[in-house]
Amino acid sequence: GNSVTQMEGPVTLSEEAFLTINCTYTATGYPSLFWYVQYPGEGLQLLLKATKADDKGSNKGFEATYRKETTSFHLEKGSVQVSDSAVYFCALSQNTGNQFYFGTGTSLTVIP
């Protein structure tokens, strides 16, 4: 079946630190992979995506590379800011059916 596994949180970092949030997936074929961000009290917003192996998605300084050989899509940012404090969800979508499969989310807190 399809599933997504994210690293357990919460994660607390100082401002300007390097961020990595691990995400691995189980799926058949060639799914599309996504990172969503949820700010406190809000819905989810698409942060970045990648639709085929070796693609790199990027947005707002965040990056993630679709690694089929390791079935991973780790989220990285070189220098986090307090405003990056949020919950981050990794997700996958297959090319059949119409459902997304979400990870459990990783809470990030950035302290000044």
Added chain:
Amino acid sequence: DGGITQSPKYLFRKEGQNVTLSCEQNLNHDAMYWYRQDPGQGLRLIYYSQIVNDFQKGDIAEGYSVSREKKESFPLTVTSAQKNPTAFYLCASSRYQRDRRDGYTFGSGTRLTVV
């Protein structure tokens, strides 16, 4: 601007009451979804609808009901049969015959609390 509107943002329910959460979209999307979010449990799919007048149960449909009479609207009713309804509810939409590279568009959520 196109988007999804959920209302109300906060909702309080007494024991034994049914309550209805509203979800409206003007994106011309065919498919709509309801998710429940609890702390530490991520998102769980309640119901989804791919076309008007059709909907399917998700992973945790018990105690919930939906309707899809219009393309733009997908209201969720939390019935008295739902024993633990306190949660954050998210509505989402997507194109039905969508490119799998599309993501979902989410509303801003409704926080339901039993009092």
